[in-house]
Amino acid sequence: MNFRLMKAIAAVAALAAVSVPSVVRAQEFERPVRIVVPFAPGGTSDILARLISPKLSEAIGQPVVVENKPGAAGNIGADSVAKAKADGHTLLLMDIGSLAVAPSLFTDLTYDVQKDLAPVGMVMFGPYVLAVNPSVPAKTVPELVAYAKANPGKLAVANSGVGALNHITAVALARDLGIEWKNVPYKGGAAASRAVVSGESNVIINGSTATLPFVNNKQLTGIAVTGEKRMQALPEVETFKEAKLPLNDAGTWQGLLTTGNTPPETVARLNSELNKILAMPEIQEKIAEQGGMVRPGAPDDVKAWLDTNIKNWGGIVTASGIKPN
Amino acid sequence: MELFDNLLLGLSTALQFNNLLYCLIGVVIGTAIGVLPGIGPIPTIALLLPFTFGLEPASSLIMLAGIFYGAQYGGSTTAILVNVPGETSSVVTCLDGHEMAKQGRAGPALAIAAISSFFAGTVATIIIAVLSLPLADLAMRFTAVEYFSLLVLGLIAAVVLAHGSVMKSLAMVFLGLLLGVIGIDVNSGAARMTFGVPSLADGLDFVPVAMGMFGLAEIIANLERPSVQRVVSQKLHDLIPSRADLKAAFPAMVRGTFLGSALGVLPGGGAALPPFSSYALEKKLAKDPSRFGKGAIEGVAGPEAANNAGAQTSFIPLLTLGIPANALMALMIGALMMQGIQPGPQVMTEQPELVWGVIASMWTGNLMLLVINLPLVGLWVSMLKIPYRLLFPAIVLFCCIGTYGISNSAFNVWLMLGCAVLGYFFIKVGVEPAPLLLGLVLGPQLEENFRRAMQLSDGDPSVFLTRPISAVLLGVVALMLIAMLSPAVLRKRKEALAE
Amino acid sequence: MTNLRLGGPDLGFGAFLVLVAAGTFAATWNLPIGTAAEMGPGYFPWAIALILLAFGLFFTVKGLTRSHAGIEPMQWRPITLIGIAVALFALVVEGLGLGLASLATIIVAAWASRESRFFEVIVFALFMSAAAILLFIKVLALPVPLWPW
Numbered sequence: 001m002n003f004r005l006m007k008a009i010a011a012v013a014a015l016a017a018v019s020v021p022s023v024v025r026a027q028e029f030e031r032p033v034r035i036v037v038p039f040a041p042g043g044t045s046d047i048l049a050r051l052i053s054p055k056l057s058e059a060i061g062q063p064v065v066v067e068n069k070p071g072a073a074g075n076i077g078a079d080s081v082a083k084a085k086a087d088g089h090t091l092l093l094m095d096i097g098s099l100a101v102a103p104s105l106f107t108d109l110t111y112d113v114q115k116d117l118a119p120v121g122m123v124m125f126g127p128y129v130l131a132v133n134p135s136v137p138a139k140t141v142p143e144l145v146a147y148a149k150a151n152p153g154k155l156a157v158a159n160s161g162v163g164a165l166n167h168i169t170a171v172a173l174a175r176d177l178g179i180e181w182k183n184v185p186y187k188g189g190a191a192a193s194r195a196v197v198s199g200e201s202n203v204i205i206n207g208s209t210a211t212l213p214f215v216n217n218k219q220l221t222g223i224a225v226t227g228e229k230r231m232q233a234l235p236e237v238e239t240f241k242e243a244k245l246p247l248n249d250a251g252t253w254q255g256l257l258t259t260g261n262t263p264p265e266t267v268a269r270l271n272s273e274l275n276k277i278l279a280m281p282e283i284q285e286k287i288a289e290q291g292g293m294v295r296p297g298a299p300d301d302v303k304a305w306l307d308t309n310i311k312n313w314g315g316i317v318t319a320s321g322i323k324p325n
Numbered sequence: 326m327e328l329f330d331n332l333l334l335g336l337s338t339a340l341q342f343n344n345l346l347y348c349l350i351g352v353v354i355g356t357a358i359g360v361l362p363g364i365g366p367i368p369t370i371a372l373l374l375p376f377t378f379g380l381e382p383a384s385s386l387i388m389l390a391g392i393f394y395g396a397q398y399g400g401s402t403t404a405i406l407v408n409v410p411g412e413t414s415s416v417v418t419c420l421d422g423h424e425m426a427k428q429g430r431a432g433p434a435l436a437i438a439a440i441s442s443f444f445a446g447t448v449a450t451i452i453i454a455v456l457s458l459p460l461a462d463l464a465m466r467f468t469a470v471e472y473f474s475l476l477v478l479g480l481i482a483a484v485v486l487a488h489g490s491v492m493k494s495l496a497m498v499f500l501g502l503l504l505g506v507i508g509i510d511v512n513s514g515a516a517r518m519t520f521g522v523p524s525l526a527d528g529l530d531f532v533p534v535a536m537g538m539f540g541l542a543e544i545i546a547n548l549e550r551p552s553v554q555r556v557v558s559q560k561l562h563d564l565i566p567s568r569a570d571l572k573a574a575f576p577a578m579v580r581g582t583f584l585g586s587a588l589g590v591l592p593g594g595g596a597a598l599p600p601f602s603s604y605a606l607e608k609k610l611a612k613d614p615s616r617f618g619k620g621a622i623e624g625v626a627g628p629e630a631a632n633n634a635g636a637q638t639s640f641i642p643l644l645t646l647g648i649p650a651n652a653l654m655a656l657m658i659g660a661l662m663m664q665g666i667q668p669g670p671q672v673m674t675e676q677p678e679l680v681w682g683v684i685a686s687m688w689t690g691n692l693m694l695l696v697i698n699l700p701l702v703g704l705w706v707s708m709l710k711i712p713y714r715l716l717f718p719a720i721v722l723f724c725c726i727g728t729y730g731i732s733n734s735a736f737n738v739w740l741m742l743g744c745a746v747l748g749y750f751f752i753k754v755g756v757e758p759a760p761l762l763l764g765l766v767l768g769p770q771l772e773e774n775f776r777r778a779m780q781l782s783d784g785d786p787s788v789f790l791t792r793p794i795s796a797v798l799l800g801v802v803a804l805m806l807i808a809m810l811s812p813a814v815l816r817k818r819k820e821a822l823a824e
Numbered sequence: 825m826t827n828l829r830l831g832g833p834d835l836g837f838g839a840f841l842v843l844v845a846a847g848t849f850a851a852t853w854n855l856p857i858g859t860a861a862e863m864g865p866g867y868f869p870w871a872i873a874l875i876l877l878a879f880g881l882f883f884t885v886k887g888l889t890r891s892h893a894g895i896e897p898m899q900w901r902p903i904t905l906i907g908i909a910v911a912l913f914a915l916v917v918e919g920l921g922l923g924l925a926s927l928a929t930i931i932v933a934a935w936a937s938r939e940s941r942f943f944e945v946i947v948f949a950l951f952m953s954a955a956a957i958l959l960f961i962k963v964l965a966l967p968v969p970l971w972p973w
Binding site: 713742753 | 837851855866880882902906917918926939940941945948960966
């Protein structure tokens with residue numbers, strides 16, 4: 001019997017027994033800690049939470065449970081964390097881009113993003129890839145713009161839902177480039193990718209995990225990527241900044257937060273444990289496989305990021321009249 | 326022969342001792358969670374995901390796939406024994422399977438479900454091996470236009486799910502469509518009929534609606550009747566299907582398998598369509614359609630086969646293109662990525678032993694499921710010996726816990742309660758809930774695809790007729806409508822003449 | 825002939841559909857309907873509600889004009905007690921935990937049947953609660969409290 005097999009059997013057995021390494025080290029965490037993921041299992045946030053939870057459990061000597069609370073674009077889960085006891089035992093891991101646009105998208109938001117949630121730290125950033133179906137004869141941004149101007153109404157951009165960050169990015173691009181394209185909403189990024197590969201829609205702005213394989217396989221043509229530098233996997237594709245496109249920082253920003261008014265020392269402890277976990281090579285490797293890079297930092301960095309983008313991205317939402325309700 | 330080599334390569338992976346063991350673990354867990362109402366494969370797989378990190382990619386995928394199709398086997402057990410459908414596909418199994426159980430034929434119902442699933446699983450494995458590339462290509466030809474036409478076809482077929490009045494069934498389909506409207510509108514983002522309840526934003530969850538209308542409503546109605554001693558026989562020949570049963574079930578099994586294999590490939594509509602359409606087909610082909618809903622064995626064999634075949638071919642888009650057909654396949658992609666495999670079309674050429682190993686494991690897994698499930702039939706049937714006065718409170722409790730577990734909120738429990746009251750009302754006024762449930766499942770996709778098709782065609786409805794696949798599908802719809810309404814018209818005329 | 829009267833199931837179902845259609849119009853009156861080419865979020869619900877209204881009127885008229893077997897008389901005990909059992913679970917499970925919620929649900933639900941025996945129910949409830957805790961909390965790790973404390 002090999003080692004891996006033993007490990008798996010042990011894992012299944014552990015499920016039945018819920019055995020937890022109880023190294024009593026810190027008194028700050030006296031109950032199990034929950035990481036709320038406000039989406040269904042299987043997404044990036046969920047995978048990250050399940051990646052981090054065993055390491056966090058080891059560090060704080062308490063079980064760490066991942067809890068999926070999906071619904072209302074993440075607002076149900078975020079609200080439950082905002083209203084939890086402010087002792088750092090309830091954490092929220094999600095794409096904080098959604099949090100940044102929530103106040104301008106949802107007029108009846110039941111919590112205050114800036115007051116009721118306290119940032120713990122940034123986990124990762126995953127850049128966007130702007131790609132087209134090969135039926136669109138364009139390989140660079142100027143070619144795409146020229147095509148759009150010559151063929152009005154021919155381009156349809158698939159997004160992962162009304163008010164999703166890739167929808168907002170598409171709206172901002174059209175506005176800055178002076179072109180028109182249809183914004184076609186899908187239920188989630190995977191459905192949007194499928195639609196552009198099949199040619200139902202023909203432009204997509206989406207995370208690299210969902211787009212790269214198709215670009216490599218020539219089923220999609222890469223046009224530009226977000227982020228500070230070009231993507232290793234696509235060295236010939238220029239960044240939004242090089243192509244003089246707006247929103248070079250658009251993408252998936254996964255952050256860890258907790259309930260607002262949590263004592264600063266608890267937040268600091270969580271932050272230092274998070275950054276220790278993010279420094280582990282195996283975690284960095286797994287995050288790279290998710291198409292992202294780790295972003296260790298202080299809680300205040302996240303706070304500043306949120307403040308900026310609630311203004312910037314939220315401004316685009318308000319200006320363009322994207323309104324889910 | 327390349328195909329032969331591929332299957333051999335797959336079998337050599339699937340038959341490794343490790344992989345056989347993981348397959349077994351997967352199907353056992355799958356059967357267990359399938360039997361428990363409400364606890365679906367998705368949360369289970371999410372829970373187990375971290376434990377698969379240490380495994381080889383093929384082993385982890387084989388185990389997760391085993392959980393998925395194992396749950397399909399287990400789900401029909403609960404549907405047949407206690408009329409509680411744990412997922413969309415089991416609703417159809419409830420219709421005739423539970424009727425059979427009531428008549429003391431739970432054993433043959435369970436056995437035929439297992440045999441049909443195994444048969445379908447075997448054929449579907451071969452279909453995947455031979456046809457995955459052309460089928461994947463077909464799936465990519467389906468755009469919003471074709472989906473819309475296919476869904477219309479599915480809804481028209483739903484009418485035959487109930488026996489009795491066509492008009493009442495149609496009304497129930499539309500009622501289901503209306504319930505499907507609840508939630509955030511995908512195309513505009515507007516909240517519709519959510520009455521300010523955030524939990525309604527993503528629409529009604531299927532499971533609490535089904536459990537309320539089937540499981541709980543039936544319990545309430547049962548308690549009103551004077552208790553009858555249930556017929557429970559433990560004799561072996563009452564547990565296994567007779568020769569006549571097998572003869573009746575076999576053609577249904579074959580048709581269900583092929584129908585399910587074709588529909589399963591399509592992303593999106595996948596899970597709901599195969600069993601429903603197979604049931605409709607069997608009822609249409611039957612010499613005496615009135616037996617359906619009253620314990621017809623074809624009504625169990627066909628849908629079960631279709632369901633299992635569809636569950637398996639839904640792996641085709643994932644394995645060949647790296648595109649998830651549903652939420653579950655998205656989880657599988659998550660599992661692949663955790664293994665450092667970029668899902669996508671290149672996996673088939675770069676990791677053939679992984680792809681073909683998983684395909685071959687589906688067959689070994691189905692064999693294990695048959696071996697596990699057939700002996701269990703006796704055990705399950707003996708569960709019916711528990712007096713009903715104890716069995717029903719236990720069902721109520723499991724329904725509550727199951728619905729709570731869907732999104733860890735009490736909201737779904739309240740929803741189930743509301744649907745139980747509604748289902749009780751339907752029993753009282755003599756309408757059946759199955760068409761409503763299909764309307765609820767397909768409605769949101771119908772609207773989404775219709776509006777998307779119209780948006781992309783700049784509001785030109787002729788696309789539905791100019792695209793060939795769509796035109797054929799709509800042609801079938803027209804024929805079915807004519808066939809369905811003409812007997813009614815003829816009968817009316819006869820009645821009028823007689824008076 | 826007490827069971828044969830006007831109305832009956834068809835009237836009940838018809839009236840229900842009319843009510844649902846009316847409710848839909850009331851709940852969606854402020855959603856933009858749009859045009860067939862550019863449909864708004866209100867288009868689909870309104871179209872379905874209109875069709876349901878037609879069905880509702882059809883069944884109502886049918887129920888009023890033809891005689892039917894009446895609706896079976898309703899018994900209050902099963903529906904009330906099963907309803908309370910489920911409601912109790914929903915109210916209690918997050919605050920007081922799965923253990924107490926399971927006990928309460930089983931005991932109240934069992935009460936719905938005239939055949940239940942007091943001690944048997946108590947023993948069975950204890951057994952089922954223990955089984956539920958073991959299965960859902962220990963094995964499946966359902967994130968729900970076990971006890972109030």
